[in-house]
Amino acid sequence: MLNRLVRWSRKKSPWILHLNSGACNACDIEVVAALTPRFDVERFGVLLKATPRHADVIVATGPVTRQLKDRIIRIYEQTPEPKFVVAVGACAMSGCVYRGAYNSLGGLDQVIPVTAYVPGCPARPDAILDGVVKLLGTL
């Protein structure tokens, strides 16, 4: 009974943190566009939070730069359990054009565990929304 209640509340209010790990800002703009009333993410209970301590889902964009690696791990550790990471865009999935560069470590999964991947360069707002909702469907 309690477990069902916890699962229901977890599914119905995924608060997200928007994390830029070295993106070119295209994916960031699409994440922000996905949060507009046009897509109405609040029907899924999605709210943008300013701090990782309030977030359940980290929506991360961009390849991992060498400088940001430790900070990303720190942000991930600050997020309370249970936590999920959605990698948005081709860069966050594999490093894309920055793969193999001296200052880039490749995709986000090289540093922290990733639950869902959203392809696209940049990913469309509806695709980002779909990725987050599919993630909620697995709970």
Place this chain on the structure above:
Amino acid sequence: MTDQERLDSLKAALGGDILEITNPATRRIFLSVDRTKIAAVLTTLRDKLGMTYVDTISGLDTGETYEIIYHMAEATYGNVNVRIKIPKADARVASITHVLPGAIYYERELQDMFGLVVDGIPDSRPLITSDDWPANNYPLRKDWKFERPAEIIPGGKK
């Protein structure tokens, strides 16, 4: 201002300091000077010809030398690019921050990327490499080899 007028004014202002001067396209002039005279040449360009803005400083590793180009932008003409050559055995260049203070960021980038020693730079901290960057690794040198860290494939290869 036409190309010819700018060429003439450059020759009049710099005289014997010019080793080579070319005009490969309209509104673009490339000139070579000796590396010890770079600060004096840029001072002359600033004071006599009104070139007060350096777009960027670009570098190239040609094998034996480093070629550094100071790209000067100018509203009335176009781009005047001043090229110097630095032998690898003595990889030092004089700072131009006392002539054009804004050039400090490009000079710090030169230090990060080529490992050139810029003499007289007011602030020589690394600018664009990350905090944990290992010493004596300069990405734009041709003899620098980058070893990519092994990639983790979550869930293994299928």
